Amino acid sequence: MHRPRRALLAALGAWGTGAAWPALAQFRVEISGVGATQVPIAIAAFRDEAKYPVPIAALVRADLERSGLFRNLAADEALDERSNVDLTQWRGRGADALVAGSLARLADGRFDVRYKLWDAVRNTQLLGQSKVVLAADLRLAAHRVADEIHEKLTGERGVYATRIAFVVRSGRRYELRVTDADGEGGQIALTSPEPVISPAWAPDGKRLAYVSFEMQKAVVWVQDLGTGERRVLANFRGSNSAPAWSPDGRQLAVTLSQDGLAQLYTISAGGGAPTRLTSSSGIDTEPVYAPDGRWIFFVSDRGGGPQVYRLPAGGGAVERVTFVGDYNISPAVSPDGKQLAFITRQNQAFRLMIQDLDSGTLTPLTDTNDDESPSFAPNGRLLVYATRLQGADVLMTTTLDGKIKTRLLTSGADMREPAWGPFGR
Structure with a gap:
């Protein structure tokens, strides 16, 4: 044809x-290639996100990696936005930035998406955000988190949302x-x-x-x-x-x-x-x-x-x-x-x-x-x-x-x- x-x-x-x-897909992304200069970033699984159908952290990781400007590092620890993180330790593991957060269902059925972004090089917090969204907007919330991280670390707008x-x-x-x-x-x-x-x-x-x-x-x-x-x-x-x-x-x-x-x-x-x-x-x-x-x-x-x-x-x-x-x-x-x-x-x-x-x-x-x-x-x-x-x-x-x-x-x-x-x- x-x-x-x-x-x-x-x-x-x-x-x-x-x-x-296409028919609409489940969340699957294939990324290939290696960029020249990429920010090494660790994004921990958001606390309690496994209870719900949208993998917030995985979406944020995939968004940032797709841009070619970021390289994901393993972050298997149980962390959230309230954690006392040792940024020196993360810097020693090669991370320039760290993200951790949580997902909670509110009494009215909406969701509270919270996260923090830390700069491991300068040993400081860069962002602390909370978004209250409908269940139907959880994917959009994840993309907006990625956009905010992208802009804070690069100075230019992200396009994930x-x-x-x-x-x-x-x-x-x-x-x-x-x-x-x-x-x-x-x-x-x-x-x-x-x-x-x-x-x-x-x-x-x-x-x-x-x-x-x-x-x-x-x-x-x-x-x-x-x-x-x-x-x-x-x-x-x-x-x-x-x-x-x-x-x-x-x-x-x-x-x-x-x-x-x-x-x-x-x-x-x-x-x-x-x-x-x-x-x-x-x-x-x-x-x-x-x-x-x-x-x-x-x-x-x-x-x-x-x-x-x-x-x-x-x-x-x-x-x-x-x-x-x-x-x-x-x-x-x-x-x-x-x-x-x-x-x-x-x-x-x-x-x-x-x-x-x-x-x-x-x-x-x-x-x-x-x-x-x-x-x-x-x-x-x-x-x-x-x-x-x-x-x-x-x-x-x-x-x-x-x-x-x-x-x-x-x-x-x-x-x-x-x-x-x-x-x-």
Whole structure:
């Protein structure tokens, strides 16, 4: 089976082929690789967490390790936030930081999650926090603990409490899912017997745009994740595809073939008549805004094979961005606007690449053969992408040097089209 996005490009007269498309998983994460500089941290099991279904400490460990910035050390001692810890001893065991906490059920059914973070190098306490949450929010609480630890130790925001959207194919059913950043928990936003592709987050994190084939053609929809209400944004003659929100959330860039070849347009987030941006003799598609809103990056075969280009967000002169290789698609721009991730074809293998936009320096991130759909975490430290491993379509995250990779495991269904959501939840 063709992968839906590449199949759509082929249907537009463009390029490329590929293969297929999870059910929500239990907590399982596979992490591979070794980073250059990592903070050694010991995270003890939270007191009494074994009585309840959410392994708080294990989630925090996995979150921090997935970032590539932390290395977990064994912490088998019975500790909690009230313990008198000998930080000198922990420093002697190689730990720069120590975390211990507890989980308690309150009389009203809510849970009290408490923890402390100690700096073993400076022999001091850095954090002491308590969170009272509903049972349904225990996983989110664990991710927020990891975010707080991450920010305290690195000075930058963590992304563990953010969300990703992706498409699941199970048999003849397609689902648009929104989950925690580790691929678990969350909700099913849409179920359809027809393909769903290209989810794109609104900057407020409350809406998703996506392409659905339920009308037997590619149509762009926008859906409110809180209410489930959805509406058609673009259903013009021909194909309507590849939505991308502007940073202010007021409009979207889309690919329309209403006037013949697929070209770029903008359309108000409330709908209405589109404004044409490009008029080329080739296929123009897969637009994405730069974080400052000044540029739109996109893919075009106007020069022969597909390459990444950019143009001013209001239209104007087009500049080519990628020059190495004859097939480069699926651009994603880092939150600081300095890096471009994309998929390149190398000897019939589709692989994830990152390019410094100032110097043009290229860094290959993978050695797999069927990568697709890169998307940056909102802090710019990680990328999520789809690939095929051991006969299954899976989602992976990678650090920007390619050294730490995490597979988001599921129970067997195929996962595709990931999009990492913004901060705020």
